[in-house]
Amino acid sequence: MANTKTVILKIKRQDNPNAKSHWEEFELAWHPGMNVISSMMEIARNPVTRDGKATTPITYDSNCLEEVCGSCAMLINGRARMACSALIDKLEQPIRLEPFTKFPVIRDLAVDRSVLFENLKTVKAWVPIDGTYDLGSGPRISPEEQEAAYPLSRCISCCCCMEACPQFNDDTGFVGAATISQVRLFNTHPTGAALKRERLAALIGDGGIQECGYAQNCVEVCPKDIPLTQSISEVGGEVIRQAVGDLFRK
Amino acid sequence: MASSPKIIVIGGGLAGLSAVIKIAEMGGHVDLFSIVPVKRSHSVCAQGGINAAKNLKGEGDSTWKHFDDTIYGGDFLANQPPVKAMCEAAPGIIDLLDRMGVPFNRTPEGLLDFRRFGGTLYNRTAFAGATTGQQLLYALDEQVRRYESEGKVKKYEHWEFLSAVLDSNKICRGICAMDLRSMEVRTFPADAIIIATGGNGAIFGKSTNSVVCTGSAQSALYQQGCFYGNGEFIQVHPTCIPGEDKLRLMSESARGEGGRVWVPKTPGDNRDPLSIPQSERWYFLEEWYPKYGNLVPRDIATRAIFKVVFEHNLGIDGKPMVYLDLTHIDPKILDRKLEGILEIYEKFVGDDPRKVPMKIFPGMHYTMGGLWIDFNQATNIPGIYAAGECEYQYHGANRLGANSLVSCIFGGFVAGPAAVQYARNLQTAPGNGHFDAERKHQEENNSMLMKSDGKENPFRLWQEFGELMTANCTVIRYNNKLKETDSKLCEMLERFRHINLNDRTQWANTSVVFTRQLYNMLQLGRVIAQGAAMRNESRGAHYKPDFPERDDKNWLKTTKAYFAPDADEPKFEFEAVDISLIPPRPRKYDAVK
Numbered sequence A: 001m002a003n004t005k006t007v008i009l010k011i012k013r014q015d016n017p018n019a020k021s022h023w024e025e026f027e028l029a030w031h032p033g034m035n036v037i038s039s040m041m042e043i044a045r046n047p048v049t050r051d052g053k054a055t056t057p058i059t060y061d062s063n064c065l066e067e068v069c070g071s072c073a074m075l076i077n078g079r080a081r082m083a084c085s086a087l088i089d090k091l092e093q094p095i096r097l098e099p100f101t102k103f104p105v106i107r108d109l110a111v112d113r114s115v116l117f118e119n120l121k122t123v124k125a126w127v128p129i130d131g132t133y134d135l136g137s138g139p140r141i142s143p144e145e146q147e148a149a150y151p152l153s154r155c156i157s158c159c160c161c162m163e164a165c166p167q168f169n170d171d172t173g174f175v176g177a178a179t180i181s182q183v184r185l186f187n188t189h190p191t192g193a194a195l196k197r198e199r200l201a202a203l204i205g206d207g208g209i210q211e212c213g214y215a216q217n218c219v220e221v222c223p224k225d226i227p228l229t230q231s232i233s234e235v236g237g238e239v240i241r242q243a244v245g246d247l248f249r250k
Numbered sequence B: 001m002a003s004s005p006k007i008i009v010i011g012g013g014l015a016g017l018s019a020v021i022k023i024a025e026m027g028g029h030v031d032l033f034s035i036v037p038v039k040r041s042h043s044v045c046a047q048g049g050i051n052a053a054k055n056l057k058g059e060g061d062s063t064w065k066h067f068d069d070t071i072y073g074g075d076f077l078a079n080q081p082p083v084k085a086m087c088e089a090a091p092g093i094i095d096l097l098d099r100m101g102v103p104f105n106r107t108p109e110g111l112l113d114f115r116r117f118g119g120t121l122y123n124r125t126a127f128a129g130a131t132t133g134q135q136l137l138y139a140l141d142e143q144v145r146r147y148e149s150e151g152k153v154k155k156y157e158h159w160e161f162l163s164a165v166l167d168s169n170k171i172c173r174g175i176c177a178m179d180l181r182s183m184e185v186r187t188f189p190a191d192a193i194i195i196a197t198g199g200n201g202a203i204f205g206k207s208t209n210s211v212v213c214t215g216s217a218q219s220a221l222y223q224q225g226c227f228y229g230n231g232e233f234i235q236v237h238p239t240c241i242p243g244e245d246k247l248r249l250m251s252e253s254a255r256g257e258g259g260r261v262w263v264p265k266t267p268g269d270n271r272d273p274l275s276i277p278q279s280e281r282w283y284f285l286e287e288w289y290p291k292y293g294n295l296v297p298r299d300i301a302t303r304a305i306f307k308v309v310f311e312h313n314l315g316i317d318g319k320p321m322v323y324l325d326l327t328h329i330d331p332k333i334l335d336r337k338l339e340g341i342l343e344i345y346e347k348f349v350g351d352d353p354r355k356v357p358m359k360i361f362p363g364m365h366y367t368m369g370g371l372w373i374d375f376n377q378a379t380n381i382p383g384i385y386a387a388g389e390c391e392y393q394y395h396g397a398n399r400l401g402a403n404s405l406v407s408c409i410f411g412g413f414v415a416g417p418a419a420v421q422y423a424r425n426l427q428t429a430p431g432n433g434h435f436d437a438e439r440k441h442q443e444e445n446n447s448m449l450m451k452s453d454g455k456e457n458p459f460r461l462w463q464e465f466g467e468l469m470t471a472n473c474t475v476i477r478y479n480n481k482l483k484e485t486d487s488k489l490c491e492m493l494e495r496f497r498h499i500n501l502n503d504r505t506q507w508a509n510t511s512v513v514f515t516r517q518l519y520n521m522l523q524l525g526r527v528i529a530q531g532a533a534m535r536n537e538s539r540g541a542h543y544k545p546d547f548p549e550r551d552d553k554n555w556l557k558t559t560k561a562y563f564a565p566d567a568d569e570p571k572f573e574f575e576a577v578d579i580s581l582i583p584p585r586p587r588k589y590d591a592v593k
């Protein structure tokens, strides 16, 4: 791609949640180091389509521009990924940009992903500390435990794993891989484990962990390489053990 | 006043969330406003770590030494009592974060590990890989989510603070904010408000900051009567990766873990860096600053790089760049301690920094200046508090690496309880009319923009503005250039009246939102340029070749800018710095201090 003099972007646009979507095409002069966000910044500086029609700047979410805030997720050439780290030179042209399909569109490429934050409430994704007053240092944690927890804790809540998951849809009401992986993170923390039963209970039944068909799409798209299928099988095992145990206790 | 105070917190970075947690814990109710979902705040970008003198390495570190390093690093411009309080609180803050589940790196015994950062000789920086800010922010975000599910906190995400609502006695009674989706402008009453809106990198166009770090809220408050302190102190980070859309940071931790900065000794030497023998490399920081080496404070390292590149003409490929080299370090150690930042370099540049030296250059990174506050985080307008990068209190003329995160959390922990205390003693307002008046005023601003049909594209104007500020108001400053900058800013404010929005829809209109911010950025740009022009000395990050020495006799003072509405420009007054604990001494990193 590096020798083409221009970059062509096809962007799916939608004025508001109820409007119909349409495509617009843009052609930009190529220069080194471009990524999808910097291209959209350029469009904002000169909002004219490829066929010369004046249009509006693209609405999209972004903040950190270094793939750590989780804002800029979208479909790029059909794949769920972060726009800020999508280098133009590594993409096939024309580059197609579309909003996620499984979340309500706000406008253009911006969608409403608040469902993930709601899910995190449901599974109590926090360490239940007594208070912020001085209670001395935390529990001892070995380097091995830290090295297991840290990768899980790098989830940026981008929702790529949910967009790519065949089971994540209105019919199943599936919570998705990110939430399950957070359950694993907090259940393995010495203090966080206090809420383990409640977290697992929240994953039992419709929309819970059983919906997962182990299609592994989630792992493939996760920009932070989080071992999601491992989290799912580990948490899945515990959910079953808890459910069976409860059955016998009844 | 009501027994359960109602506080509005604006901003959900480390500072805002820290305040929220304290208020909720004290039984107050919080409305939390943020442009982005709080979990996506700029604090997630912080890489290297957070300072606290826990002295777990048997080095004899102490909170007093942390205090002294911070004051000395800040070239004696910070008021000393609050800095001392922060350094004393820091070890407790680390313990708390540890209890909240932050996956800090550990020693074999299971204790917290610490590394070295710039401007100190001690291993004082706790870290979680190279994504410390992300990990800290998540821990606080999780605690706030817990309070949210208990009904103590209500979040307004995708809402932007526009202005404070002041009553006829100039007491703050709430805020005016805009829903960034419906574009609705609304007012919200509160007993007190806390501003925690972060940095202002966007004033410099490209910086290491996130997109929403515009300083717009701070500027709006300055225009409403808040003092703005030490605006001219802007930190340029020595090691950034130049990019199309932003300057990505290569954290100081890379040098903390042994990274070395060098250039080839001969100009124009374009050999593969790995083939250049040691004897033909110039490790200029190590040579000039044998004691601190690569870990001199940022202002010093940045000026050294400028000197090597622009005076000695030794920039790599003839460009303003130098090498930051990690290739001599065991890749396994690099992965364990620095993976997050190595990944950034790999992803955005395409080279593996374990194998090839990185090419880096200084970039705008942090503002030491911000809303003026007292030792209780209160601004000069009753009922308005501030915490985090948006205020000026803790870093003097130059911030030390890994001190911001601790100042954000500490500031939030002070501001929250102070606001609750204030709210408990608050008298009722003399009327309610000011709410409607403020809302109408802001609605008019919006409709003026919507109607404006000039030719200026706001995003292009921003680009020009950023380039101007970067050229004249960063590393090296000359009075004629600063004055020229200010008059260009006046021209830009004039051009702003002929803005063309391109987008006039009433739904999720990012052009209107950005254009409003741009106006506030331009106003704050003048505070920075004029403040810098006035200060005829060199101190910390503020460097004037025509006045190369620090001048304590005339300039050991806090700059306080205030807005003169009739003249539509900044006015200045100066305040003595509280130096009651450590007498100022010359700041020299080439010698033992």
Ligand SMILES: Cc1cc2nc3c(=O)[nH]c(=O)nc-3n(C[C@H](O)[C@H](O)[C@H](O)COP(=O)(O)OP(=O)(O)OC[C@H]3O[C@@H](n4cnc5c(N)ncnc54)[C@H](O)[C@@H]3O)c2cc1C
Pocket: B010, B011, B012, B013, B014, B015, B016, B033, B034, B035, B036, B037, B038, B041, B042, B043, B044, B045, B046, B047, B048, B049, B050, B051, B132, B133, B159, B160, B161, B162, B196, B197, B198, B199, B208, B209, B210, B212, B213, B216, B217, B249, B251, B365, B366, B387, B388, B389, B390, B401, B402, B403, B404, B405, B406, B408
């Ligand atoms: C790349 C990088 C690396 C860094 N690494 C380190 C490090 O290792 N150690 C260290 O100590 N410091 C580091 N820093 C500095 C540190 O990250 C910041 O100073 C700190 O995170 C600022 O936190 P904050 O809470 O003040 O603001 P932020 O985290 O910037 O949060 C601001 C909040 O305000 C909201 N907001 C802003 N304006 C409005 C408005 N008008 N209305 C409503 N909401 C608004 C935003 O949505 C956001 O929630 C680094 C900085 C950068 C850029």
Ligand code: SF4
Pocket: A161, A164, A165, A166, A167, A168, A176, A177, A211, A212, A213, A214, A215, A216, A217, A218, A219, A228, A229, A232
């Ligand atoms: S494994 Fe498949 S079904 Fe399960 S969460 Fe991942 S993508 Fe969805």
Ligand code: SF4
Pocket: A154, A155, A156, A157, A158, A159, A160, A161, A162, A177, A178, A181, A221, A222, A223, A224, A225, A226, A228
């Ligand atoms: S698990 Fe990965 S893909 Fe899913 S939300 Fe987290 S970071 Fe994104």
Ligand code: FES
Pocket: A061, A062, A063, A064, A065, A066, A067, A068, A069, A070, A071, A072, A073, A082, A083, A084, A085
């Ligand atoms: S903008 Fe933060 S992840 Fe892309």
